[in-house]
Amino acid sequence: SDSSKYEGEFKDGKKNGQGTYIYSNGDKYIGKWKDGKQSGQGIYINSDSSKYEGEFKDGKKNGQGTHIYSNGDKYIGKWKDGKEQGIGTYIYSNGKKFEGEWDDGKYIGQGTFMTRDGAQYIGKWKDGKQNGQGTMTLPDGSKYVGEFKDGKYNGQGTLTYPNGDRYIGEWKDNNPFKCKFKKKLFGFSF
Incomplete structure (x- = not known):
């Protein structure tokens, strides 16, 4: 009944x-x-x-x-036909947070993702993953500026460590592929 x-x-x-x-x-x-x-x-x-x-x-x-x-x-944020659509903020119970564009319930377009431990990504998204140009700052202070694909460093980019050392060039699945390593000594890069 x-x-x-x-x-x-x-x-x-x-x-x-x-x-x-x-x-x-x-x-x-x-x-x-x-x-x-x-x-x-x-x-x-x-x-x-x-x-x-x-x-x-x-x-x-x-x-x-x-x-x-x-x-x-x-x-x-915004909804369409029961799904997240448009501009919105998702706050996870574990402290993570996403602010940006949504389509059909997934991150897309421009957005910022932050974790509780201080990691932050600002850039482009596709199907809920980092895709396109972006900046990833890690909790240790390391910073990657460049291209992403499927949530990983892929394409041209620069990873700078807190001590000033840098990897510059092409990346494949989060690894330096065709990169130059520049060591910072006494305020100068070599």
């Missing part, structure tokens, strides 16, 4: 206006309805305690909204 329950406004026999719907699985929606579908501002609380607060259209997350996941992760 369907134990779902709706309390709220109707129009022409359909949920319309303000209303609360409790689903048979324990999920709950409190907010605006149009033609029987969630539409406008609302709060959706899942039975696993994750929660979305924001805009809906045709029964899906659409527009500006915040989703707090059951594991403590949090996304604040």
Whole structure:
């Protein structure tokens, strides 16, 4: 039997206006309805305690909204058809953070990723991985400026260590491929 329950406004026999719907699985929606579908501002609380607060259209997350996941992760930003789309910030429960562009729930375009230990990447993304031009700063102070592919140093780039030593040239899968090593001694590079 369907134990779902709706309390709220109707129009022409359909949920319309303000209303609360409790689903048979324990999920709950409190907010605006149009033609029987969630539409406008609302709060959706899942039975696993994750929660979305924001805009809906045709029964899906659409527009500006915040989703707090059951594991403590949090996304604040734009949505389209139930997925992260446009500009948004994802804060992981372990301290990592991504700010930037999203498409179909993945990092894409320009974005910044930071870890709790101080590593930071600023640059281009594709399918959730670093792809294109970017800058990676590591917790020890090392800095790579150059091209990335599939989340790794690939193409032309320069890795500079905190002591000033540098690898300059072509990289392949995070390794110097055709690079020159320049050692910094007494303030000069050799």
